[in-house]
Amino acid sequence: MKLVEAPDNSIPPGAVPGSVETIDGLVLRTAYFLPPDTCRGTVLIASGRAEYIEKYFETIEALRARGLAVVAFDWRGQGLSTRELEDSAKGHIDDFSLYLRDLDAVRMQVLEPHCPKPWYALGHSMGGAILLDQAHEEGSPFERLVLSAPMIDFTGLRAPNLARGLAALCDAIGLGSAFVPGGGRRPVVDHGFAGNPLTTDPRRFDRIRAILAAEPHLGLGDPTISWAHAAFRLIQKFQDPEYPRRIRVPVLIFAAQNDTVVDSYATERFAARLKIGRMIMLESSRHEILIEQDPVRARFWAGFDAFIPGATGEAEVLVARHTKVA
Helix, strand or coil, X not given: CCCCCECCECCCCCEEEEEEXXXXXXXXXXXXXXXXXXXXXXXXXXXXXXXXXXXXXXXHHHHHHCCCEEEEEXXXXXXXXXXXXXXXXXXXXXXXHHHHHHHHHHHHXXXXXXXXXXXXXXXXXXXXXXXXXXXXXXXXXXXXXXXECCCCCECCCCCHHHHHHHHHHHHHCCCCCCECCCCCCCCHHHHCCCCCCCCCCHHHHHHHHHHHHHCHHHCCCCEEHHHHHHHHHHHHHHCCCCCHHHCCCCEEEEEECCCCCECHHHHHHHHHCCCCEEEEEECCCCCCHHHCCHHHHHHHHHHHXXXXXXXXXXXXXXXXXXXXXX
């Protein structure tokens, strides 16, 4: 499968694009990237809802410069992977456990044959939530997790309990493949930079628009009712106080102070219960930390560099040293 170039977004050197097949027969687009010199390990990027490999080219270059190999892929139902519905603009899933099949396919067909250990994972938003669920349910194959604005809970819902109930009801009566109320086919960047929930950086925002102009099929509209119902079920699991305590892999979480997509304070409560983990709140950041302005990104990378690669037993010390980064 191809990778797409756009202005200000060149394909990183040495890219090896490909595809894998999941246990249930879906085809996922993948790519891996080796560092220019000695390799210190591999980072798997678990992207957020409606994202795609190209959006992470700048991040991939930053990781390669740190001597890390990188694996990126498109989740089922988005990017250039198999879409779940005939209408490719709909972000759809029946249950978030299906995403664990994607992780298994990428591990077995890309990480294991091509990528040196130790393995780490970098997850954004939905991808961060899936990595946490994997670590809780199956045990994680990754030495450490770094999460950017993980989807622990949504913010901005006027009546959360009503929204959850309506999603369950509409899904049960066969409306699961419809857009959520008020949703539509247009990607969020089509609504313009002013007031966008993603980033305060206009250049990086325009870069996303250029990627979608170069390959419109990468774009995804709003989620379906089934996706929302599945997301609410996963979020309900996160609300169990014992859930984070059962995660045994070291976790470093970055939350965005000005996030209007996920609830940073729910994330803070979740992080406080982790056995081996801490959270850094990034001031002046919107939801997309990795495409924010350079001062925000510099604080992210400072915390990342203290945590990855690290050594066995030092996770708590390293993270505690950087919890006051703002």
